[in-house]
Amino acid sequence: MERSVIDLWVGIFVALGIAALLFLALKAGNVDSIIKSEGYLVSAEFDNIGGLKAKAPVKSAGVIVGRVDNVSFSNQSLRAVVKLNLDKQFQFPKDSSASILTSGLLGDQFVGIDPGGALENLQDGDRVRITQSAIVLEKVIGQFLYGKMSEKNGD
Amino acid sequence: MTLFKTMLSKLGRKTIDSLWTLGVASTFIFRVIARSSIVIRRPNLLVAEMHFAGVLSLVIIIVSGLFVGLVLGLQGYETLKRYGSTGAVGTLVALSLVRELGPVVSALLFASRAGSAITAEIGIMKTTEQLSAMEMMAVDPYARVIAPMFWGGVLSMPLLAAIFSAMGIIGGYLITVVVIGVDSGAFWSQMQASVDFHHDILNGVIKSVVFGTAVSAISVYEGYASVPTAEGVSKAVTRTVVTSALAVLALDFVLTAFMFTGAH
Numbered sequence: 221m222e223r224s225v226i227d228l229w230v231g232i233f234v235a236l237g238i239a240a241l242l243f244l245a246l247k248a249g250n251v252d253s254i255i256k257s258e259g260y261l262v263s264a265e266f267d268n269i270g271g272l273k274a275k276a277p278v279k280s281a282g283v284i285v286g287r288v289d290n291v292s293f294s295n296q297s298l299r300a301v302v303k304l305n306l307d308k309q310f311q312f313p314k315d316s317s318a319s320i321l322t323s324g325l326l327g328d329q330f331v332g333i334d335p336g337g338a339l340e341n342l343q344d345g346d347r348v349r350i351t352q353s354a355i356v357l358e359k360v361i362g363q364f365l366y367g368k369m370s371e372k373n374g375d
Numbered sequence: 376m377t378l379f380k381t382m383l384s385k386l387g388r389k390t391i392d393s394l395w396t397l398g399v400a401s402t403f404i405f406r407v408i409a410r411s412s413i414v415i416r417r418p419n420l421l422v423a424e425m426h427f428a429g430v431l432s433l434v435i436i437i438v439s440g441l442f443v444g445l446v447l448g449l450q451g452y453e454t455l456k457r458y459g460s461t462g463a464v465g466t467l468v469a470l471s472l473v474r475e476l477g478p479v480v481s482a483l484l485f486a487s488r489a490g491s492a493i494t495a496e497i498g499i500m501k502t503t504e505q506l507s508a509m510e511m512m513a514v515d516p517y518a519r520v521i522a523p524m525f526w527g528g529v530l531s532m533p534l535l536a537a538i539f540s541a542m543g544i545i546g547g548y549l550i551t552v553v554v555i556g557v558d559s560g561a562f563w564s565q566m567q568a569s570v571d572f573h574h575d576i577l578n579g580v581i582k583s584v585v586f587g588t589a590v591s592a593i594s595v596y597e598g599y600a601s602v603p604t605a606e607g608v609s610k611a612v613t614r615t616v617v618t619s620a621l622a623v624l625a626l627d628f629v630l631t632a633f634m635f636t637g638a639h
Binding site: 229 | 419422423425426429430433469473531533534535537538540541542544563566567568570571572575576580
């Protein structure tokens with residue numbers, strides 16, 4: 221085959237390959253995940269985090285405002301410490317509260333932030349004071365059954 | 376006792392032989408890589424090999440990618456329908472293609488389409504003493520023939536895998552959204568929510584580079600090491616396809632174990 225024809229075909233091949241990669245990155249993948257936007261770290265202590273894992277979304281009013289950076293256990297307070305990586309463009313008042321919620325009945329767990337009313341905003345390294353733990357289904361069912369039983373015994 | 380002894384020495388012989396082959400293959404590949412500067416000095420050689428390994432594999436890659444995507448979409452839809460979450464079919468198709476099927480299946484196709492051809496070409500050049508003739512003319516066959524073939528394969532493979540994955544996603548889109556009628560918005564948005572650029576797409580590309588290197592190295596080595604007869608070349612071609620397939624699947628397991636386990 222002629223050299224120029226081969227050159228053309230290889231050019232088409234490489235262009236197709238790059239186009240496929242761009243398609244994967246832009247259409248199939250999450251464009252935001254390519255450019256890591258600047259964030260700030262905020263920590264929150266929970267009595268029980270249920271099944272929360274690193275990289276779980278942090279939502280406020282249903283909008284994803286950040287990701288869980290990591291989950292650890294504090295020896296001092298004997299509670300779970302969750303580091304939240306929040307997007308710089310979203311600012312929350314200092315007295316906002318964090319709770320661990322579940323999407324749907326069996327869905328993944330995420331952290332919900334309810335904004336407070338303070339004038340100052342949360343800064344990098346701050347701690348969210350008001351937290352609400354994950355609802356553990358077994359505990360709820362256990363309490364419900366226990367309540368029912370004590371009700372019957374009372375009769 | 377003597378039987379036991381002969382069995383043991385056979386085992387020893389086998390071990391030494393396979394280690395020997397591994398050593399020969401490694402020195403061969405290092406020699407090829409050491410001669411790689413020709414790829415930059417004479418890029419038209421590389422372009423010709425990319426045409427041979429890449430462009431001529433395009434049709435099989437595009438068609439198989441499309442069909443794999445169609446099947447994934449259909450099967451995924453049938454399963455997810457039971458749980459009422461058919462919107463997640465986009466996630467299923469994209470993740471399985473980008474992480475596993477794209478790199479692995481295109482590497483297997485690449486080995487049988489381009490790898491076997493590379494082995495056959497080098498093997499026949501050796502059988503007809505073209506490689507020796509080159510050496511007589513002070514042309515280094517490693518630089519002139521083998522290095523461009525190797526690099527042509529290494530560079531073509533990631534592009535082929537990306538095309539395969541993209542075609543698969545388009546196939547999944549066609550069957551689930553266009554034919555069955557899954558919501559197009561849910562298809563794309565759920566896919567975008569779960570496919571991470573670094574974690575999924577980049578790792579898939581790394582996989583395809585590793586597979587491309589492995590398959591190309593096996594193909595050129597088997598061609599060069601083939602017994603210079605018609606039967607020897609045919610055996611070498613078979614060995615290329617079998618060894619490449621095993622190598623790709625084994626490497627895939629190792630890479631997956633490193634990439635996709637742990638926190639996520």
